[in-house]
Amino acid sequence: MAETSFREIGNSGLKRSRGLVQEEFLRELQGPKAIKVYREMSDNDATVGSLLFMVEMMIRQASWSVSPYSDPGQDPQSADIEEANFVLGALHDMSHTFDEFLSECISFLIYGWSYFEEVYKVRKGPEEKDPKFKSQYMDGRIGWRKWAPRPQSTLERWEFDDNGGVQGMWQMAVNTGDDQTFVPIEKSLLFRTQSHKNNPEGKSLLRRAYRAWYLKKRIEEIEGIGIERDLAGLPMGRVPPEILNDTEDENAKRIKQEMLELVTNVRRDEQEGILLPAVYDENNNPLYDFELLSTGGRRQFDTDAIISRWDHRVAMSILGDFILLGHKNVGSFAMSKSKVHLFAVAMDAFLDMITDVVNRHAIPRLYSVNGLPLDRLPKLTHGTVEEPDLEELGEYVKNVAGADVTFFDTETQNRLRSVANLPENAIESNAVREERAAAFATAVGGEPDAGGSNDDE
Numbered sequence: 001m002a003e004t005s006f007r008e009i010g011n012s013g014l015k016r017s018r019g020l021v022q023e024e025f026l027r028e029l030q031g032p033k034a035i036k037v038y039r040e041m042s043d044n045d046a047t048v049g050s051l052l053f054m055v056e057m058m059i060r061q062a063s064w065s066v067s068p069y070s071d072p073g074q075d076p077q078s079a080d081i082e083e084a085n086f087v088l089g090a091l092h093d094m095s096h097t098f099d100e101f102l103s104e105c106i107s108f109l110i111y112g113w114s115y116f117e118e119v120y121k122v123r124k125g126p127e128e129k130d131p132k133f134k135s136q137y138m139d140g141r142i143g144w145r146k147w148a149p150r151p152q153s154t155l156e157r158w159e160f161d162d163n164g165g166v167q168g169m170w171q172m173a174v175n176t177g178d179d180q181t182f183v184p185i186e187k188s189l190l191f192r193t194q195s196h197k198n199n200p201e202g203k204s205l206l207r208r209a210y211r212a213w214y215l216k217k218r219i220e221e222i223e224g225i226g227i228e229r230d231l232a233g234l235p236m237g238r239v240p241p242e243i244l245n246d247t248e249d250e251n252a253k254r255i256k257q258e259m260l261e262l263v264t265n266v267r268r269d270e271q272e273g274i275l276l277p278a279v280y281d282e283n284n285n286p287l288y289d290f291e292l293l294s295t296g297g298r299r300q301f302d303t304d305a306i307i308s309r310w311d312h313r314v315a316m317s318i319l320g321d322f323i324l325l326g327h328k329n330v331g332s333f334a335m336s337k338s339k340v341h342l343f344a345v346a347m348d349a350f351l352d353m354i355t356d357v358v359n360r361h362a363i364p365r366l367y368s369v370n371g372l373p374l375d376r377l378p379k380l381t382h383g384t385v386e387e388p389d390l391e392e393l394g395e396y397v398k399n400v401a402g403a404d405v406t407f408f409d410t411e412t413q414n415r416l417r418s419v420a421n422l423p424e425n426a427i428e429s430n431a432v433r434e435e436r437a438a439a440f441a442t443a444v445g446g447e448p449d450a451g452g453s454n455d456d457e
Contacts, residue, residue: 008163012165012197013164016164018157019159019160020157023197034204039110056106058347059385060102064381069376086141087363089137093123093135093143107152108191112203112204113152113193113201114149115149115150115152115169115189116148116188117148118187119145121142124138132145143366150169150171154172156171168183168184168188169182169185170182187365209318212311212314213314220307226303236263239288243255319339344384345386347385347386363377363379364377
């Protein structure tokens with residue numbers, strides 16, 4: 001086989017310069033500017049903020065578990081179950097809760113990515129004072145001390161290899177004496193919404209909402225200014241002509257600047273008041289004057305409808321427009337039900353992204369540092385974020401209960417139960433399995449199976 005078969009020749013095609021990704025074509029959404037924009041969108045916009053809050057609460061209420069390794073068609077061995085419990089215990093033995101990790105992790109939906117440094121500890125019991133050894137367990141094994149977040153706002157640049165592979169993150173100094181800190185990918189967890197061109201920054205969930213959000217924001221600002229001007233009037237000042245002419249007179253420049261500040265900063269409130277000099281011309285007309293011009297009344301544009309349109313598109317860009325159903329008597333329950341289902345499916349996909357990273361990197365590394373075999377790894381799994389409809393659940397249970405469940409083995413029954421978020425059935429005994437096999441054989445006209453040797457007593 002040729003040597004080139006083992007050597008990477010091409011590259012990912014990611015546009016980058018000096019460690020900075022340059023895939024975004026809008027300048028305002030490149031580098032640190034994008035972080036500021038997405039933070040403003042998430043923290044300052046009611047629609048975006050409510051959607052992100054709903055996403056966080058839905059993700060955090062999902063159930064999480066660790067499934068032991070098992071060979072196809074066989075039950076997990078006791079050793080595999082024990083190691084799966086070890087991983088589950090390590091997840092809940094960190095200095096932060098798993099829910100706190102999720103809260104930090106799902107910031108990748110806002111910014112497109114989130115980065116965590118894995119920190120380990122030797123488990124020497126709860127009485128240890130040193131956090132490097134403090135643990136709920138006293139078995140001397142190595143567990144996770146924490147998955148420390150490395151915030152998006154601290155990104156200095158990325159480190160790439162010649163083929164575009166991500167080698168790590170350079171973090172700018174924050175309250176430290178170092179200029180930069182390199183956090184290698186080998187001890188980190190990188191979560192991202194997508195991996196197109198192996199871009200470590202993914203793509204923000206809010207990216208497609210940016211244009212609608214920006215236009216809505218500008219119209220709201222103009223609307224606010226217009227309301228203030230309609231209620232307070234348009235400030236207008238009069239000054240002698242020589243004040244407005246180009247002149248070298250410093251006093252005239254000062255007066256002009258003061259009058260400009262007066263008309264631009266005037267506000268109608270309990271502290272309003274204007275002080276002008278009592279100066280008159282030869283006809284006894286005041287040289288300085290100030291007044292508020294009234295407006296012509298209602299404008300021809302319905303800004304409320306325009307803002308609602310862009311608000312709807314912001315929510316629609318992340319499948320969250322169902323939260324606007326019912327506003328102004330628009331929408332129906334059936335429509336909201338289907339939209340909520342689509343949204344829940346998308347949330348489950350985001351949970352898949354989180355579990356994929358943990359299963360591909362975090363768990364194998366934990367096994368490796370503990371000297372465990374890497375061919376029998378457990379898997380982090382999650383439940384669905386969507387709660388079952390009670391009416392449909394009742395119909396589901398009625399239909400299943402009407403069937404002869406003796407035709408289904410325990411694994412099939414538990415699968416049907418999991419669809420409805422019902423508790424699993426206990427492993428059946430030899431007698432129950434033989435009875436089920438006999439009933440099945442009778443139904444199909446065959447001989448009953450005596451059962452296998454792996455049945456639990």
